[in-house]
Amino acid sequence: MPVSDSPDRRALLTRARLKRVRPQPGRPVWLFDLDNTLHHASYAIFPRINTAMTDFIVRELALERDEADLLRTAYTRRYGTVLVGLMRKHGVDAAAFLNEVHRFDSLAGLVRTERGLAQTLRRLPGRKILFTNAPETYAFAVLDLLGLRHAFERVIAVEQMRDRRGWQSKPDHGMLRRTLRQLRVRHRDAVLVEDTRTHLKHYRRTGLRTVWMVGHLHAAPAPSVGRQTDISGGYVQRRGESGRPHYIDRRIRSIKSL
Ligand SMILES: [Mg+2]
Numbered sequence: 405m406p407v408s409d410s411p412d413r414r415a416l417l418t419r420a421r422l423k424r425v426r427p428q429p430g431r432p433v434w435l436f437d438l439d440n441t442l443h444h445a446s447y448a449i450f451p452r453i454n455t456a457m458t459d460f461i462v463r464e465l466a467l468e469r470d471e472a473d474l475l476r477t478a479y480t481r482r483y484g485t486v487l488v489g490l491m492r493k494h495g496v497d498a499a500a501f502l503n504e505v506h507r508f509d510s511l512a513g514l515v516r517t518e519r520g521l522a523q524t525l526r527r528l529p530g531r532k533i534l535f536t537n538a539p540e541t542y543a544f545a546v547l548d549l550l551g552l553r554h555a556f557e558r559v560i561a562v563e564q565m566r567d568r569r570g571w572q573s574k575p576d577h578g579m580l581r582r583t584l585r586q587l588r589v590r591h592r593d594a595v596l597v598e599d600t601r602t603h604l605k606h607y608r609r610t611g612l613r614t615v616w617m618v619g620h621l622h623a624a625p626a627p628s629v630g631r632q633t634d635i636s637g638g639y640v641q642r643r644g645e646s647g648r649p650h651y652i653d654r655r656i657r658s659i660k661s662l
Pocket residue numbers: 437438439440441598599600636638
């Protein structure tokens with residue numbers, strides 16, 4: 405990585421830039437999730453990440469494959485990310501885990517999204533922040549492939565969610581409070597755009613507004629599949645399901661609808 409683009413330098417520049425940001429009450433501040441919100445992660449990336457996570461758990465925790473799969477799903481549901489569960493319960497090496505499960509020979513062939521996304525985001529009024537439980541290197545790689553690196557004022561990846569309690573991830577409340585404070589954003593001005601309903605549900609209680617993006621959730625035939633979780637803990641949407649839970653302010657199928 406060139407010096408000019410190192411994480412330390414980016415953090416310094418971000419802090420300097422944020423000092424100049426004045427709160428603008430009433431102006432929306434969009435918090436965009438990445439996977440299955442800005443691109444179709446379930447198409448090819450999530451299956452690979454899920455397999456790599458299970459491989460890691462089988463090896464590091466000496467579990468059978470089905471037990472490792474269950475643990476992966478349980479930690480996603482309970483902690484928001486497998487990483488946080490593995491850190492808290494087993495003290496795994498976070499960097500080793502993140503590097504191993506987000507290693508792709510060719511990410512370019514795996515990323516799919518809707519047409520005109522960069523233009524859509526450029527036209528959308530308000531500040532735009534990427535707010536993802538994914539690691540920073542992966543997030544920037546996907547943003548580059550989507551042509552969105554400059555669409556966001558700031559990228560908050562899982563590394564930036566750490567605090568004095570340790571590793572955190574969505575939907576932790578303390579982490580959100582700290583993040584919004586750093587960004588100088590009031591909860592009521594923030595709009596979270598996400599595919600994962602548990603994140604939307606937890607964060608709606610804090611006063612921000614919620615947009616449920618369902619355009620990349622693959623429809624599964626009901627009722628045989630029922631509620632399944634992918635890596636992000638997002639429930640697979642059932643075919644024909646069009647309801648909107650009470651904690652969702654808007655439900656969209658395309659970012660163009662914002
Ligand atoms: Mg997501």
